[in-house]
Amino acid sequence: xxxxxxxxxxxxxxxxxxxxxxxxxxxxxxxxxxxxxxxxxxxxxxxxxxxxxxxxxxxxxxxxxxxxxxxxxxxxxxxxxxxxxxxxxxxxxxxxxxxxxxxxxxxxxxx
Amino acid sequence: xxxxxxxxxxxxxxxxxxxxxxxxxxxxxxxxxxxxxxxxxxxxxxxxxxxxxxxxxxxxxxxxxxxxxxxxxxxxxxxxxxxxxxxxxxxxxxxxxxxxxxxxxxxxxxxxxxx
Numbered sequence: 001x002x003x004x005x006x007x008x009x010x011x012x013x014x015x016x017x018x019x020x021x022x023x024x025x026x027x028x029x030x031x032x033x034x035x036x037x038x039x040x041x042x043x044x045x046x047x048x049x050x051x052x053x054x055x056x057x058x059x060x061x062x063x064x065x066x067x068x069x070x071x072x073x074x075x076x077x078x079x080x081x082x083x084x085x086x087x088x089x090x091x092x093x094x095x096x097x098x099x100x101x102x103x104x105x106x107x108x109x110x111x
Numbered sequence: 112x113x114x115x116x117x118x119x120x121x122x123x124x125x126x127x128x129x130x131x132x133x134x135x136x137x138x139x140x141x142x143x144x145x146x147x148x149x150x151x152x153x154x155x156x157x158x159x160x161x162x163x164x165x166x167x168x169x170x171x172x173x174x175x176x177x178x179x180x181x182x183x184x185x186x187x188x189x190x191x192x193x194x195x196x197x198x199x200x201x202x203x204x205x206x207x208x209x210x211x212x213x214x215x216x217x218x219x220x221x222x223x224x225x226x
Contacts, residue, residue: 034215043115043201043217044154089153095210098167099144101153 002027004092006102013109017080021105023073023090027098034091035064035075038104044089047075080109115140115204115218123224124192132187132221136204140214142166143185145177146201148220154201160185161207189223197225 004025013019023033032051036044048057048064050073057064061078077084090102116135124130136143142161146154156169160179179185183204189196199220205212 031211036217041199041220041222043117043219046216093212099156099215101155103153 002092002094002098002100004090004100004102006088006090006105008105009103010106011108013080013107015080015082015109015111018076018078019080019107021075021077021088021090021107023075023092023102025071025073025090025092025100027071027092027094027100029095030068030071031093031095033064033066033073034093035062035073036089036091038087038089040086047088077107080107082109082111085109115202115216117200117202117218117221119221120219121222121224123226126192126194126225128192129188129190130192130223132189132200132202132223134185134187134202134204134218136183136185136202137214137216140204140206140216141183142205142207142212143179143183144203144205145185145187146203147171147196148199148201150198157187192225194225197223199223 007022034049035047038044047062050066063076066073087104089104092100118133144159145157148154157171158168159166163179174190176188201220202218205215
């Protein structure tokens with residue numbers, strides 16, 4: 001069964017600290033993996049997209065990694081800011097044109 | 112260049128009523144996908160439209176229907192509303208080339224509350 005699991009479910013960190021969010025998937029055949037940031041009540045905004053051959057991709061303070069062998073991805077946030085408070089959703093698409101969503105990690109950055 | 116535009120942003124309906132949500136895709140995109148996102152959950156795929164036809168459908172009842180117009184914009188219709196239909200409805204647009212989607216972009220969503 002094609003699934004995407006994210007951990008932790010929620011996370012609270014101090015402003016300025018780093019954090020890492022995890023995404024494990026069983027989607028096959030794999031096409032690409034996206035990380036989205038979703039503010040409360042808003043639509044998801046794309047942070048990174050990685051294909052099978054890409055191991056790392058950065059977008060400012062966000063760095064995503066992908067291990068296609070173990071089917072794991074992580075999103076590392078450096079020097080967190082209050083505006084980073086949001087849900088972070090991992091989305092895996094298959095070559096069959098299907099998208100599979102994780103339930104997200106809720107991140108709260110406190111001053 | 113406008114991104115994906117959804118309207119209205121918020122909506123309150125009564126059980127049993129019907130509702131229509133609208134989505135204008137990002138310029139250059141030809142495919143529209145609709146999702147339902149309950150509070151605290153990830154988006155659930157409803158259906159996808161391409162070339163004015165429903166190309167894929169998720170596990171939603173026939174009360175959920177849609178349409179795509181020649182200009183690629185799309186509507187989501189929900190009949191006989193239930194309290195459980197209360198959710199954020201997201202539209203995502205993309206450009207389809209073969210089996211791949213490019214530029215998958217979400218709108219800000221329509222918050223539907225059924226009372």
